[in-house]
Amino acid sequence: MSITDRIISDVGLEAGIAGLTTERIQEVVTKTLAGETGAKLKAYKETCMRCGLCSQGCHFYMSHDEDPSYSPVSKATETMYELMDTKGKVTPERIYEMAQIAFTECNLCKRCAHYCPVGIDIAYVMITVRRICYLLDVVPQYIRxxxxxxxxxxxxxxxxxxxxxxxxxxxxxxxxxxxxxxxxxxxxxxxxxxxxxxxxxxxxxxxxxxxxxxxxxxxxxxxxxxxxxxxxxxxxxxxxxxxxxxxxxxxxxxxxxxxxxxxxxxxxxxxxxxxxxxxxxxxxxxxxxxxxxxxxxxxxxxxxxQEGKLKITHKYEKPVTIQDPCNVIRGRGLMDKLRDVVHYLCEEVVEMTPNREHNYCCCAGGGVINCGPPFKNTRMKGNRVKAEQLKNTGVKDIVIPCHNCHGGIEDIIGYYDLGMHGKFIGDIIYELMEKPEV
Structure with a gap:
C-alpha cells in the first residue's frame, strides 16, 4: 500500500501545507542540506544498496505482513532521498506524505541499523526529514x-x-x-x-x-x-x-x-x-x-x-518479562545492567524473543505517541508484532523502565486484549523495599 492510499487527516499537517509553495520547499531543503547536513547523509544515500535487509528490523514492516512500503529503505527513499534527488522540487502535498511517514510511521528506534550490512542509520535520515518538515511548519498538531x-x-x-x-x-x-x-x-x-x-x-x-x-x-x-x-x-x-x-x-x-x-x-x-x-x-x-x-x-x-544500599524484604514472586527501551538499550547499552537489576528484584524472568538490542520498539517512542489520536490506529496496527511477542511470553507483568514504552505497551495490551500489566522498576522496588514500622 502506498503512502497516498493511507493518508490521515491532521489539522497541523493540513494547516502547514495550506500556504506552502514548491519554491519555499526548495529554499528550505537547499538551505538545510547545505548548512545542517554533510558527508554522513550523502554517504548513506550513495552507499544504500536498496537490498531491503533492513526490512526485518522494522515493526511496521513486520506488522503489515511485510508490505514493502513500510520498509525502512522505502521510507528513506520516499522522503529524504527523493528530496536530495529533486533538490526539494516537490509539491506541498508530497511534503504532507513525507511528514506522515517521518512523524508517524517511524519511531527512530534504530533497530533497522542492526540489520543494514553497511551500517546506515535510517533514524538519522528520518529525523532530518522531520527537521525539514518543522522548518516548513508541517508538523502533526498534537506533537506541535x-x-x-x-x-x-x-x-x-x-x-x-x-x-x-x-x-x-x-x-x-x-x-x-x-x-x-x-x-x-x-x-x-x-x-x-x-x-x-x-x-x-x-x-x-x-x-x-x-x-x-x-x-x-x-x-x-x-x-x-x-x-x-x-x-x-x-x-x-x-x-x-x-x-x-x-x-x-x-x-x-x-x-x-x-x-x-x-x-x-x-x-x-x-x-x-x-x-x-x-x-x-x-x-x-x-x-x-x-x-x-x-x-x-x-x-x-x-x-x-552493588553498593548494598538497596535492601528488599523479599523478591517479586510473579514471573515478569522485560521491555528493552530503544534509547537506553540500543542507544546506551544498558541491557545487562537492566537484567541484573530485574533478576535481583524478581524470582522469575521470562525473556521476550528477540530481546536486548534486538527487542522490538514499543511503537510509542520517537514522538509517535505524541502525534495524538489521529494516528493511534497507525501505532496499534503498526506493532502487531510486539503484541505477539508479549503474548508469547505467557506472563502477565512487564518491567518497563521508560514512560513512552509504558504508554505504547499499555495501548497495545488494551488493543490486542492481552491482559498484561506494565511496571516501572521503581514500582517494584517500592513494593519490595524495607519500610519503617509507623
Missing amino acids: DTAHSHSSTMNQMWVKDDEWIDSLQWQEDEARDEFPDLRIPLDKEGADVYYSVIGPEPKFRTQLIYQAAAIMNAAGIDWTMPSHPGWDNSDMCMYVGDWENMGRIKRAHYESAQKLRVKRIVMGECGHAFRSIYDMGNRWLGYKEMPIPVIHAIEFYWDLI
Whole structure:
C-alpha cells in the first residue's frame, strides 16, 4: 500500500501545507542540506544498496505482513532521498506524505541499523526529514502543541512553576505518613544526586515522585530536586526537529544542575529524555563533554545494588518479562545492567524473543505517541508484532523502565486484549523495599 492510499487527516499537517509553495520547499531543503547536513547523509544515500535487509528490523514492516512500503529503505527513499534527488522540487502535498511517514510511521528506534550490512542509520535520515518538515511548519498538531509547551514553560505539560513546587511538597507530605523522616530537598547545593523527571510525573504520575523519594530516603542518598525551570528532562522539541528549542531546554537542564553544584544528574525512567540529554541536545549545544555526569535510573539502581544500599524484604514472586527501551538499550547499552537489576528484584524472568538490542520498539517512542489520536490506529496496527511477542511470553507483568514504552505497551495490551500489566522498576522496588514500622 502506498503512502497516498493511507493518508490521515491532521489539522497541523493540513494547516502547514495550506500556504506552502514548491519554491519555499526548495529554499528550505537547499538551505538545510547545505548548512545542517554533510558527508554522513550523502554517504548513506550513495552507499544504500536498496537490498531491503533492513526490512526485518522494522515493526511496521513486520506488522503489515511485510508490505514493502513500510520498509525502512522505502521510507528513506520516499522522503529524504527523493528530496536530495529533486533538490526539494516537490509539491506541498508530497511534503504532507513525507511528514506522515517521518512523524508517524517511524519511531527512530534504530533497530533497522542492526540489520543494514553497511551500517546506515535510517533514524538519522528520518529525523532530518522531520527537521525539514518543522522548518516548513508541517508538523502533526498534537506533537506541535507539546513542543510549544516546552518552548513556553520549559516542560511538556504546561506545569506552572508554583504547581511544580506544590506537587513536590504534596508528595513529601504524603510520603511522611509512611516514612516520617523523609524529605524532598529543594535546591540543596552540593548534593550528590540531582534527580530529574519528565513533565507527566508532576501532572499525572506523581506516585513515581513519591516512590523515588522513598528509595532515596531508604538508601541514604544525598539528593535534591530543583525548584526552578530545567527540572523536566523530556524533549518533544527534539522529535519535531526544533533543534533551537531542544538546545535551549537541554541547556536549562544542565545549568539548573550546575547552579546547584551537584555531583551528577540521575534521570528517572525515561528513554527519549536520556537520548536528548546525552546524545542530541548536548551535541547541538556543542558540548565536547557533558557538563555534569548523567546516568539513567537503571544505572542508578544497579549502583545501589552493588553498593548494598538497596535492601528488599523479599523478591517479586510473579514471573515478569522485560521491555528493552530503544534509547537506553540500543542507544546506551544498558541491557545487562537492566537484567541484573530485574533478576535481583524478581524470582522469575521470562525473556521476550528477540530481546536486548534486538527487542522490538514499543511503537510509542520517537514522538509517535505524541502525534495524538489521529494516528493511534497507525501505532496499534503498526506493532502487531510486539503484541505477539508479549503474548508469547505467557506472563502477565512487564518491567518497563521508560514512560513512552509504558504508554505504547499499555495501548497495545488494551488493543490486542492481552491482559498484561506494565511496571516501572521503581514500582517494584517500592513494593519490595524495607519500610519503617509507623
